[in-house]
Amino acid sequence: MKRDVIFVGNRLILNDAFERYILRSIKNRLTSIDSISYFDESDKGLFLHLEALLKNDSKLIIVTTKNTFTIVGKLLSTVTADNQILKEQMLIPSRANILEHGSYLLNHNNSEINVLLATEGKTLPPILIDDESRLATIHLFNEELLSAQTLLEPLAQNFDVRLEFSELIEGWLKIKIHTRRHGNLAQFIASARGLMHHKVIAASNIAAFIIERLGSHHKKLSFAESCSGGSLAHFFTSQSGASAIFEGSLVTYSNTLKANWLAVDDESIETHGAVSAEVVLQMSEGSMNVSFADYALAISGVAGPTGGTDAKPVGTVYISARSKTSVHTERFHFEGDRNYIQEQSVLMAVKMLLNIDREMFFAA
Structure with a gap:
């Protein structure tokens, strides 16, 4: 399932520090982000973009301003063949099933859409999407990429996990571990640490x-x-x-x-x-x-x-x-x-x- 983020509103696009805060909050909630898109208030391409995303399974977070919150609700209602109603002083799609002040969650087919009303200088409303994907991150030091892949890929197959490698600098590899259907994250990490003594740190941060x-x-x-x-x-x-x-x-x-x-x-x-x-x-x-x-x-x-x-x-x-x-x-x-x-x-x-x-x- 893809994980997508959309910013709607010029105020969000122009405020770099606020945007970084929002993205940090989202990354703390989602295991990964596949795409980030930006639209101003009058961009007619937003409707087509939403329509295309919701044709596939997606966990979608839409960040709006006060000026675009209702516009996004109207577009979502059109895409999902719904209508807007007033709930807790928010005009939102009627099928929004979970809502807190400034945030609501809408399910459509196999997709989840979380709309957030973001205000500069204020705490971001709660992110309501629950990312159930099983994922962990480890850091591997003092090992070359090819050598690490040679050693860890067979281990990954044994424990039914998938690995993604990124070389941050020479001798420092960041490895994301995705579990497959019967994967065992804990056993893979324990085995990797045993195989590469004094090289593995099992922490995302x-x-x-x-x-x-x-x-x-x-x-x-x-x-x-x-x-x-x-x-x-x-x-x-x-x-x-x-x-x-x-x-x-x-x-x-x-x-x-x-x-x-x-x-x-x-x-x-x-x-x-x-x-x-x-x-x-x-x-x-x-x-x-x-x-x-x-x-x-x-x-x-x-x-x-x-x-x-x-x-x-x-x-x-x-x-x-x-x-x-x-x-x-x-x-x-x-x-x-x-x-x-x-x-x-x-x-x-x-x-x-x-x-x-x-x-x-x-x-x-």
Whole structure:
């Protein structure tokens, strides 16, 4: 069954932050989203789009504004040969069988349609669709895609599950596991962990997993960031519970602040440059010293689109991961636009954090 989302209304299309909030809420409810469509108030193609979607089995969420809520109800009534009635101060199709303020659920043939009235700055009304699809996500580290497929596909057949692989960065695979009719998710995951000891994390949200694991061991984390500009901090602070384990992040773009805040020595900056292994190593040390954290991550690089040189082209990033007992610093080269390079830098830093203490993070 397909899972589709439609936004109807210019106000939704123009408000990026509100749209991201809505999509996060929907993704927390649905196991996946197959398509996202956008229509303004006067787009006559919406009727044809609804008609086409409802010819197949679909879980459909339609997000509307105050101006488009009734219009969508009228279109749905036409498509489903229904009529509109007034229920709980909402003009909605008469066959809508579940409704809460600002949200109603309509069944048509084998499809479910949930219409939401979204208002900027307000909590989204409840999503009423119940996604019964059985799905799990695991993350696999330090394994190449082809090798992972070779090892896990036969296991998937044994437990009647289907796998989807995505390489987030080199050495980090995100794997969605779909159960078939007689599939066993738990046994597959347990067998995968046994087969790939200290490589599998059975969690859909890595940031939340790290927060929980550090919290349970009473450990703290701090960062020193340059080219990532606080993105690493946001990776964690966007999750509930981050305050229990996160000491803070020093975003030091200038060499002056690298020296004054993190105690990076001027000679290292002058000799090797701010984007170097020597400097990022001192950045991670400075972050740990100033915060007294148990782990520290530091990032410095050239995110672009300008600023690159022959020796350090755009996409060059140095990352240092440090614990109380060990440190690892490495140079990487990422490709893409500025934001994608920053995002890849964050993911690689997270991967290095996990690898700096494999016994804690990958323990069952």
